[in-house]
Amino acid sequence: MEFSVGFNENSAKKIKNVIFVERTVRVNFENGPSIPFEDCWLRDHCRCTQCYHANTFQRAKHILELPDSKILTLQFDKNSLTIEWDDKHTTEFTADFLSQFDYKTWKNNRRLKPRLWRGCNVADRIAKVHVDKFLDSDDSSKEVFQSLLDYGVAFITGVQPSAEATETVCKALGGIQHTIFGATWEFTTVADHADTAYTNLPLAAHNDNIYWTEAAGLQILHCIEHTNGTGGETILVDGFYGATCLKEDHPEDYEFLTTYEIEGEYIENRHHFTHSAPVIQIDKNTEDIKQIRFNVYDRSAMAFRSGRDCRLYYRSLKNLARYYENKENQWIFKLVPGLVMVIDNFRLLHGRNGFTGRRVLCGAYVSRSDWLDKARSLNLIQ
Ligand SMILES: [Fe+2]
Ligand SMILES: [Zn+2]
Known part of the structure; x- marks a missing residue:
């Protein structure tokens, strides 16, 4: 580019x-x-x-x-x-x-300039900043936001394993996005919501909230406890890289997923969200990829304009999913107490392996407007 x-x-x-x-x-x-x-x-x-x-x-x-x-x-x-x-x-x-x-x-x-993972060892490149430095210094804060802009992920280290300490980090990332899941959430396998995240089952890589008009901007996750069990490794994938591969290898599928509106849905007691939009959102002027809305679980039942569109839907989503499920494109690691993971939900897909034992996660969302405001105020973008 x-x-x-x-x-x-x-x-x-x-x-x-x-x-x-x-x-x-x-x-x-x-x-x-x-x-x-x-x-x-x-x-x-x-x-x-x-x-x-x-x-x-x-x-x-x-x-x-x-x-x-x-x-x-x-x-x-x-x-x-x-x-x-x-x-x-x-x-x-x-x-x-x-x-x-x-x-x-x-x-x-005004263009963002994401660095695609494309086989790079992203673990060595992303920011890992101690919480005290992140909260106190503009330079350390810049390091975190630059890492989010470049690679879609950053780590804050040395955080107390508590919901309060995690919340302080979320506020410094731009402020908490209030949703039906709460301002900050804390969850185990005891379900407060009708969502697979609240179980110990494996979760394939996905973006959150494809059923909202604006999906969460950042997702912040902190594993504050995992005892008496194994598994639960986090899976991260660069959604932009997969979409770029699809464009090269299957241009007709890319064209379909950048234009055809696909509906997402979330239903629980007294809540029913739906939103329709292309899975791959592109900037009409530059053709840059702006957002990925990929979630195999939250697709709603849909009617199609034609048999051809219906067949294209399955072919293109499967072809895109193959990049996301390819182990060579995935970064798999274990979250531990003290380590706060911050990911760009407009770009990265996240998932996890199934697990046993007691595992407690807490975290929050930050809206995209709010974290980009921080990055802009630090002169990292225009
Ligand atoms: Fe998720
Ligand atoms: Zn004048």
Whole structure:
């Protein structure tokens, strides 16, 4: 994949010249880029105090108040562009501000750049950060969020094996997503919910919450006790890597799973969730994979448009599942008290081996908006 350099790294852009044709102002910068601006955009992006609240970073006017005014004069020097409008308004832009809006760079700067597992030994690459450092230092916090952005997983170590200590970690990851499973949950094989997770059966790799309009962003799991038994190893798989393999090997299946809406469902006493969406969500502009919604258990019973679609559903899901069930793509390890596992539920699939004995897990979800907010505030993404 190819990415342009972000504007922050060459921010001192100077204007070379400005060409005004009809209602388009083309600004040419020294050593590029050359960016065309429509006059309606220029007026809408006026940063004067009447048009923009600089203290709240919000526009001051409704879009219907935006006048269809025309440019009377344009003046520029290396560092700024000044526009006089025919309704007696004046707008001044800095060269730096305007230079951010080269579409290709702007879009690329907003792309996430996940590093696919593709046979790499992910265990050696991900962040393993002590809880005290994670809670106290921005640099350690950055390490955790960068690991989540790159590999979809990070470990926090040295955590007290209690629900309270785990909750503190969840809050620092962006805040807890409240769901019917509680803010934070603690579970054994004594079922509080009608879900296979609350048993000691094996669970094949899956994403959580394909039945919600927004699945959980992060899943946080802490095994605070496993006594008098064996098994229960955690299975992690890179959902993006499997989808990328499917695209290469079975393009027709990839096309089906990126477009056909497949319904997920969760039912228990007084709750009934359903949501339909493609299993592989892609960004329409970049074609980057944004989310995997793969859960063989939570598929609801569905009617199909045609026999062909029905057959494609089975073929494509089985072909995708083969990458996820391939041991070469799975990372299998045992969670132990003190180790908090954080995974990106939009990307990674998780599962577990069956187990015996008493096993107590606690954890929580963090919404994607909330953890990406943290990553953005730490300047890791735009
Ligand atoms: Fe799960
Ligand atoms: Zn203005």
